[in-house]
Amino acid sequence: GDVYKRQGKVVWIGNRKDDSEGTIFCVDTRTELKQINPTAENTDNIVLDIKKEVIRISTASKTKCAVCGKNIEIFDEVAGCPICEAKAHKEHITDWVRMKHACPVCKKSLNVSSSGVIFID
Structure with missing residues (x-):
């Protein structure tokens, strides 16, 4: 690397x-x-x-980002699916869930709170 x-x-x-x-x-x-x-x-x-x-x-x-597929580095902000625990760059998974209302991996229904926290819908 x-x-x-x-x-x-x-x-x-x-x-x-x-x-x-x-x-x-x-x-x-x-x-x-x-x-x-x-x-x-x-x-x-x-x-x-x-x-x-x-x-x-x-x-x-x-670990690779579940959204973009690139490596997650130690300085990157990370967030994940509360159901399957898939990890991704925080900005990527937050944007994904805002658009698709689901996890990019397990496809379960998710949402993003006004403070940017991903939760089970």
């Missing part, structure tokens, strides 16, 4: 808010604050270098 480096200062580290296992890193990339959530689907390994105060995350895109 493409090797590209993104770096920034870690602003904070915390637990996920959706009750699933995992840690969220908030990173200041100088142009924006980005929250990243390393998972088995997007990360090869994580190395903590205490001396240099560096956390190095080797990314690996193992």
Whole structure:
């Protein structure tokens, strides 16, 4: 895959808010604050270098967007079907559900709330 480096200062580290296992890193990339959530689907390994105060995350895109078919990268915002858990770029699946009112994978009836959350219709 493409090797590209993104770096920034870690602003904070915390637990996920959706009750699933995992840690969220908030990173200041100088142009924006980005929250990243390393998972088995997007990360090869994580190395903590205490001396240099560096956390190095080797990314690996193992999941493809259910809408566009491209890899979902660690910096991408992700959303999914609440029924079959198909994953996609957040913007892609939100637009898809707004137009088709269904999951692109399982075809079950879905809708998008005014705040952009996908729910079972």
